[in-house]
Amino acid sequence: MPFRPRLWPTLFTIPALLMMFGLGAWQLDRLAWKTALIDSFESRVSAPAVPAPAVVEDMEEWRFRHVQAAGHFLNDKELHLTGRPYEGNAGFHVITPFVTDDGLTVLVNRGWVPMDRRRPETRPETLLSGTVTLNGIVLEAGRKGYFVPENEPGRDVWFTVEPAQMAAHLGVGPVASYYIDVLRPPGRPTSLPIGAVASIQVRNEHLQYAITWFLLAGTLLVVYVLWHRQIDRKEPEDAA
DSSP states (O other): OOOOOOHHHHHHHHHHHHHHHHHHHHHHHHHHHHHHHHHHHHHHHTSOOEEOOSOOSOHHHHTTOEEEEEEEEOGGGOEEESSOOBTTBOEEEEEEEEEETTSOEEEEEEEEEEGGGOSGGGOGGGOOOSOEEEEEEEEETTOOOTTOOOOBGGGTBBSSOOHHHHHHHHTOOOOOSEEEEEBOOSSSOOSSSBOBOSSOOOOOOHHHHHHHHHHHHHHHHHHHHHHHHHHHHHHHHHHO
16 A cells, blocks of 8 residues: 555654754764864864964964963952852852063963952962963953853953953953963862863763754654554555
8 A cells, every 4th residue: 555644744744854854963063063172172282382472363273272471460450250160169260461571461261269269368379479481271252151141340240251351441451362271280289279171171962962863853754654554554444
């Protein structure tokens, strides 16, 4: 007996299959993008350090690059990124302007401190003086998620590193358009602020998501075919 698709099940099934296959293909695209991102991070952060650039014209060329710079911190100009947990503990990221020996001013994310150590006077040992050699990675400024609020300079509340906005708030001269995340030394951190690690902490589960969508599409297609076959078998019996 020939296969005879019914109107309403077909009108439901075809768009649903197209959506599921489309979502599966999109997840595969995301998988390729994220895999390339992780590979880029790991290769760049593990490469020998280069001097921090004065100007970054192509962020794609510099993102995650391992850099070093010698200079001094402007400890009296410290800011704090709010909503930054570490191993389940609430806290802040310390953002401090850094003036290199070449005269470049760049914002530096020195790392995490707990809520009760937010104020500099509670951790004088972290206020490094004199010439310091930074070891970190270049990050693009201004990147934030869809639901991250805007900075509120008037209330000294910061969610995102915005160099020009922060520099104006602090009253410092022109600053680099990027910022630097300080890398922590190997091993478990023992001092504040706790810097970044030299490995990307990004979930990459897009392959599982893609497989799930393709399996759902396959299941729907099987149900569609079996339902029609069952109906086709019943019709001759009903006619008899």
